[in-house]
Structure formats: structure tokens, C-alpha cells
Amino acid sequence: xxxxxxxRLRGWQQVWRLLAAAALGIPFWLSTGVLLPxxxxxxxxxxxxxxxxxxxxxxxxxxxxxxxxPFVIALTVAIASAASTLxxxxxxxxxxxxxxxxxxxxxxxxxxxxxxxxxFGNQLYPIQDPPDVLWADLGVPVLSAGxxxxxxxxxxxxxxxxxxxxxxxxxxxxxxxxxxxxxxTLERNRIAREMHDVLxxxxxxxxxxxxxxxxxxxxxVEENRELVRGIAEASHxxxxxxxxxxxxLRTEPGRVEPPQPSLDRxxxxxxxxxxxxLDVTLTNTVQGDPSDVVGRTCYRIVQEGLTNxxxxxxxxxxxxxxxxxxxxxxxxxxxNSAATTVTRPPTSGFxxxxxxxxxxxxGGSLDHHPTRDNGYLLTAQLxxxxxxxxxxx
Numbered sequence: 001x002x003x004x005x006x007x008r009l010r011g012w013q014q015v016w017r018l019l020a021a022a023a024l025g026i027p028f029w030l031s032t033g034v035l036l037p038x039x040x041x042x043x044x045x046x047x048x049x050x051x052x053x054x055x056x057x058x059x060x061x062x063x064x065x066x067x068x069x070p071f072v073i074a075l076t077v078a079i080a081s082a083a084s085t086l087x088x089x090x091x092x093x094x095x096x097x098x099x100x101x102x103x104x105x106x107x108x109x110x111x112x113x114x115x116x117x118x119x120f121g122n123q124l125y126p127i128q129d130p131p132d133v134l135w136a137d138l139g140v141p142v143l144s145a146g147x148x149x150x151x152x153x154x155x156x157x158x159x160x161x162x163x164x165x166x167x168x169x170x171x172x173x174x175x176x177x178x179x180x181x182x183x184x185t186l187e188r189n190r191i192a193r194e195m196h197d198v199l200x201x202x203x204x205x206x207x208x209x210x211x212x213x214x215x216x217x218x219x220x221v222e223e224n225r226e227l228v229r230g231i232a233e234a235s236h237x238x239x240x241x242x243x244x245x246x247x248x249l250r251t252e253p254g255r256v257e258p259p260q261p262s263l264d265r266x267x268x269x270x271x272x273x274x275x276x277x278l279d280v281t282l283t284n285t286v287q288g289d290p291s292d293v294v295g296r297t298c299y300r301i302v303q304e305g306l307t308n309x310x311x312x313x314x315x316x317x318x319x320x321x322x323x324x325x326x327x328x329x330x331x332x333x334x335x336n337s338a339a340t341t342v343t344r345p346p347t348s349g350f351x352x353x354x355x356x357x358x359x360x361x362x363g364g365s366l367d368h369h370p371t372r373d374n375g376y377l378l379t380a381q382l383x384x385x386x387x388x389x390x391x392x393x
Contacts, residue, residue: 009067017093018060024089025056032085056086063090066097074098074110082117092148099152100159107149115141189357204310205276206234230276262295263322266302270320273306279317280306287325294382297362298322298332304355305334305378313376315340330382338374355380 009017033048059077066073074094081091095114099107118141210231261269263286270282290298302320309318316337324330352368359366364382371377 014064018063021063021089021093022056022060022086024092025084025086028088029053029056029086052084052086055080055084056090059084059087059090059094063093063097066094070098070101071106071110074106075113078110078114079117082114082120088144092144095145095148096152096155099149100156102153102156107152111145111149114145203238204307205273205278206231206238207311234276260292260296261299261303262292263290263298264295266299266320266322269299269303269306273310273318276310278306278310280320281318282320282322284322286322286330290324290326290330290382290384293362294330294384297358297364297382298330298380300358301332301355301366301378301380302334304352305336308352308376308378309334309336313337313339316375324382324384326384327386328384330384332378332380332382334378335371336375 029052036048059080062073062077066077074097077087077094078091081087081094091114095107095110098110115138119138266284267282270280273280289295302322305320306318309316313336316339318334318336321333321335322330352366356366359380359382362382364380366378366380368376368378
């Protein structure tokens, strides 16, 4: 990997690195002073006392920009440090910092310049090396350059690993946030669908009965009372069903979820609509008991059809037809005639959309369109395989 992914250094991080480089050069500078001939410093070795420290200070100052101009700074400091024993630590840090980038060509050029310059730097001081230690003139620079490169490559590999782990963590957080957002959206849609399915039918019956009271001023007292009682009962049932839905959504500990409506509750649904003033007939030729999923979906289809008829076609006659058998399809039809009263009820469009989603999950299909007599027809088809006769399958 050839990218420089070094993190940005803070002030104190920069300072302690430079101090460590300066401290590393002090032993070399002192050991050189010990090896100089007696009286050299005050007489002829002014470079050791003045030039060497100043050059080391310049190298340390240049290292401040080593991450902005890594190759240029490393090459400059590596060559300059050969003329200053006090700058040995600066050269080591420059080569180590360049090696963290893990670019072989740059590392090779700077390492070669570092070792070559060190051979000329040994001629600055009048120190006679014993014949048995001449190998050190080449071995020590090569060893120090190799050590700096090895440390730098290890640090660079560690940075790559840390960056990879951070990228993975960031990616995992983004994926988790996306999944959470999707889950919230799906849950909101489910809540909206359940609220619509549970409450829309009851509220529609209440609205229809209230509309009758408003338009029919000539109704007998007993019929008025019956309509008022129907409104009160439907409102009470709507509140009970709303409480049940909220209880399920809250998932209270120990709460038993109420049984979901199925095919066997459709006659009761039709009877409630008929009692509320809607002219409804039911034809049921279903043979057998479908699964809970199929039965619940069938119930919601009929409920939505009756709700729409009560809202959009008050005074119309509605005919519900159920037909099907195990191993075949379950077919549902809700047809209403034209409305006898012109109204403009509020529409949301979520009911049929929710039915479409339910049927898609169950593998069925939905169709709805106006009829020639200004009525409306809602039809649905649900698969009923052989193994679905078991409840809860």
C-alpha cells in the first residue's frame, strides 16, 4: 500500500519526537568529543563546538515539515546529518518517517544517500580509526539505516491496519444505521397499516350513521336512538381495538396478544355493517379452513371493501362473495352499487395500498375498478396450498 495515511500530529506529539531525536544524537556527539585529540576543540575543531550543533538544530527544525514534504525533507536531513554527529537522531527519525510510507524507491534512494554521506562525514574530525575497526565506517550506517527502515515499515503497517479497522467500523456503523432506518420505515408502515385496518372500518360506520342522522330529520325517535346507540357502540369498539393495537406495539411483558381475525369472523363483520345501516349480503362457498395468514388477509380485504363502500357509496347495496377450496385459490369479491347520497369523504389512499402489500406478501393479487353502473368492484385472489389447512402454518 503506497498511501500516506499518517495521522495528523498534535503539538505535544511533534515536540516529544523531536526531543527524542535530539537526545539520541547527544551520546554520539559526546563520544566524538572524547575521541578528539587534546586541545582540538579550542584550537582547530570549532566545527565540533559550533557548526555541529547548529547543523543538528537545522535538521531538527526541518523535520517539522517531514509529513508535508516527506521525500525532500528525508533526503536533505539524511545527507546533512552525516556532517553532524549531534544530528544522528534527526537522520534516523527522517528515514524512519519516510519508511512508514512504504514506498521502496524512495526508501532505497534515501538509505543509499544516508550511508554514502556518512563515509564523507567521517573525514570532518581528526580521529584516527584503528585498523581493526575500519568495518564500522560502513557497517554502523548500514545497520542504523536498516533499523530505521524496519521500524518505519512496522509503524506504517500498523497504521494501515488501524485505518482498515476504523474503515470497517465506520462501514459497519453506516450499515447498522441504514438497517435501523429501514427497520423504522417498515415498522412505521406496519403500524400505519394496522391502525388503518383496525380503525378505518369502525370510524367509517360511525361517520355513515352520523351522516344519516344529519340528513334524515324525519326519522322516528326509536330509529334515532338506535343510530345513536350504534355510534356509541362503534366508537367504544374503536377505542378498544385501538388499545389492543397500542398494547401489541408496546410489547408489554406478560401481555397476551389478542387473537387476530380470520375467515370465520367475516359473517360477524358483515352483521356489524348491516346493523350500522349498510345493505350487505354475503355469499360464502369456501370449503375448508385456510391458514391464519390467508384467513386474516381475507378478513382485511372484506373489511376494506365494506369500509370503502360506507365512505364513498353511502346508501348503496354491497355484495360480498367468498369462494375457494384447499389446493386451489381463495377468491374474494366485494361489489357495491352506485351511491344514493352525494358525499365527499376524506380519502387517504392507504387502505388499498396496504392491501396490495398484504397480498404481495401472501403471494396473491388485487384488482379494483369502477363498474358500468357507477358502482365499484374489489377482487382479490389468494393461493391456498394443500399444506395450509393447519392453523398457524
